[in-house]
Amino acid sequence: MAAPALVAGRTVDTDVHQALPDLRPFLSRQWRDRWLEVGLGTGTGYTNPRGVQRRDARPPNGGPAASDPLFVISDHLDRYQIDYAILTGPFVLPVGADPDYLTAVASAVNDATVEGWLGVSDRFRGSILINSDDPPAAAQEIRRLGGRPDMVQVLMASTTRQPCGQRPYRPIYEAAAEQGLAIALHPGAEGAGLAGPPTPVGWPSRYLEWHNILPLTAMAQLNSLVCEGVFVSFPTLRVVIVEGGLSWLPQLLWRMDKNYKALRDTAPWLTQLPSDYIKEHVRLTTQPVEEPDRPEYLVQTLTMMDAARTVMFSSDYPHWDNDNPRLLFRRLEPQLRARIMGDTAAELYGLQQPPRPEDLPSFSTAPADVVIGLSEAQE
Amino acid sequence: MTAHRVAALADVPADGGLLVTVNRLEIGLYRVGEQIKAWRNVCPHMAAPVCRGVVTGTRLPSEVYHYELGLDGQVLQCPWHGWEFDLLTGCHLAAGSAARLRGFPVEVRDGEVFVHTRT
Numbered sequence: 323m324a325a326p327a328l329v330a331g332r333t334v335d336t337d338v339h340q341a342l343p344d345l346r347p348f349l350s351r352q353w354r355d356r357w358l359e360v361g362l363g364t365g366t367g368y369t370n371p372r373g374v375q376r377r378d379a380r381p382p383n384g385g386p387a388a389s390d391p392l393f394v395i396s397d398h399l400d401r402y403q404i405d406y407a408i409l410t411g412p413f414v415l416p417v418g419a420d421p422d423y424l425t426a427v428a429s430a431v432n433d434a435t436v437e438g439w440l441g442v443s444d445r446f447r448g449s450i451l452i453n454s455d456d457p458p459a460a461a462q463e464i465r466r467l468g469g470r471p472d473m474v475q476v477l478m479a480s481t482t483r484q485p486c487g488q489r490p491y492r493p494i495y496e497a498a499a500e501q502g503l504a505i506a507l508h509p510g511a512e513g514a515g516l517a518g519p520p521t522p523v524g525w526p527s528r529y530l531e532w533h534n535i536l537p538l539t540a541m542a543q544l545n546s547l548v549c550e551g552v553f554v555s556f557p558t559l560r561v562v563i564v565e566g567g568l569s570w571l572p573q574l575l576w577r578m579d580k581n582y583k584a585l586r587d588t589a590p591w592l593t594q595l596p597s598d599y600i601k602e603h604v605r606l607t608t609q610p611v612e613e614p615d616r617p618e619y620l621v622q623t624l625t626m627m628d629a630a631r632t633v634m635f636s637s638d639y640p641h642w643d644n645d646n647p648r649l650l651f652r653r654l655e656p657q658l659r660a661r662i663m664g665d666t667a668a669e670l671y672g673l674q675q676p677p678r679p680e681d682l683p684s685f686s687t688a689p690a691d692v693v694i695g696l697s698e699a700q701e
Numbered sequence: 702m703t704a705h706r707v708a709a710l711a712d713v714p715a716d717g718g719l720l721v722t723v724n725r726l727e728i729g730l731y732r733v734g735e736q737i738k739a740w741r742n743v744c745p746h747m748a749a750p751v752c753r754g755v756v757t758g759t760r761l762p763s764e765v766y767h768y769e770l771g772l773d774g775q776v777l778q779c780p781w782h783g784w785e786f787d788l789l790t791g792c793h794l795a796a797g798s799a800a801r802l803r804g805f806p807v808e809v810r811d812g813e814v815f816v817h818t819r820t
Contacts, residue, residue, distance in 0.1 A: 376781055644781060646748050
């Protein structure tokens with residue numbers, strides 16, 4: 323299939339983590355104290371000894387990295403000529419015991435994003451964080467905010483209590499499809515809270531191993547979404563696999579197609595090859611991009627996965643493992659690079675037009691307001 | 702090579718480094734033992750501002766399940782991906798990696814630090 327034509331030449335960063343250090347104003351009183359005392363209350367036990375936030379990305383006001391939207395514009399969007407940033411929040415929600423608390427935290431994150439970020443600049447687009455472990459409540463949250471044009475997707479942890487293509491999660495996809503929103507699966511909660519172990523063989527010993535194997539979750543969920551017929555039931559639904567890497571996809575496409583050809587009658591609702599569903603409905607973000615010894619290997623991998631349709635640039639700013647957009651994909655032919663750096667995302671999120679011209683003040687250098695501890699992202 | 706006076710020796714801290722600019726080139730100055738070393742503020746991996754990372758020690762290569770701390774004050778840790786560089790040699794401390802920091806000759810004269818660059 324020929325690569326789609328160059329669309330708009332936008333650069334869209336599909337994974338930027340805004341910090342929301344103080345959720346107190348967005349939590350009702352019955353949850354506020356708990357948030358201050360325990361935050362999410364559950365870690366994975368896997369911690370990066372260097373910390374997850376980049377030290378050099380802290381704003382001059384002394385607040386946490388990516389806590390000042392004006393500094394993010396200057397330090398990241400302007401520096402790398404990025405038109406739009408898709409905000410993916412300070413964390414995703416782990417599988418937990420108290421669905422009402424987690425749903426309240428999700429709403430607080432969303433309201434804080436609307437108030438503190440989406441109103442600041444047209445270059446930001448938001449993700450509606452949900453507690454996917456309570457699908458009816460998650461669907462309600464999607465419908466509460468889905469009408470906002472600046473909210474462009476639903477964000478949930480890659481880790482779920484059971485494979486996310488299965489029946490209990492249908493209300494989430496129904497609401498997202500109805501609202502015209504993509505579903506983004508983001509890692510970070512693998513093994514956290516009440517989730518199963520982060521690998522099928524149990525618990526790795528250290529963060530290095532945990533992080534190496536995060537793509538397992540993405541593979542398992544993609545497999546489930548396709549085989550359970552989610553894209554048959556919701557033909558307009560799009561799923562974004564964030565921060566799961568890329569190079570595993572060709573293998574999965576080939577294996578799914580091979581098995582489908584032999585065993586299609588066990589999922590008779592599928593009317594296309596699994597790889598066709600994935601190429602139509604699924605997008606993968608680039609960071610942390612693989613760095614093979616020979617750069618041409620990555621180019622070959624991108625060809626295998628029809629990257630002009632399936633791959634979208636992401637930086638993961640301001641996290642430790644972020645990619646530098648200036649150095650990415652320099653060996654690709656320009657049209658494919660343009661698809662990856664923004665055109666595919668512009669189509670998905672409706673960002674073909676350039677951002678509105680803005681006359682924004684400079685970022686602040688005055689000391690930040692009281693900074694409240696937060697549950698830090700894990701990945 | 703051109704010598705540039707970049708700092709007073711006393712301004713290079715015992716812990717951490719001092720970031721200076723020579724012809725728009727950002728260079729980090731570090732004390733390593735009795736020496737002053739000068740490294741370009743660009744990580745060879747992802748072009749991050751490596752000199753804004755912490756100076757620390759590390760766990761040395763060891764037997765399986767043994768841990769041995771060493772190189773205290775001699776390891777620069779990139780603020781992005783955490784790549785560790787030996788401040789004495791500029792070498793990336795990871796087996797199989799040929800990455801290294803770009804360094805500049807340093808001269809200390811009468812309490813002043815000079816860095817030599819091509820321009």
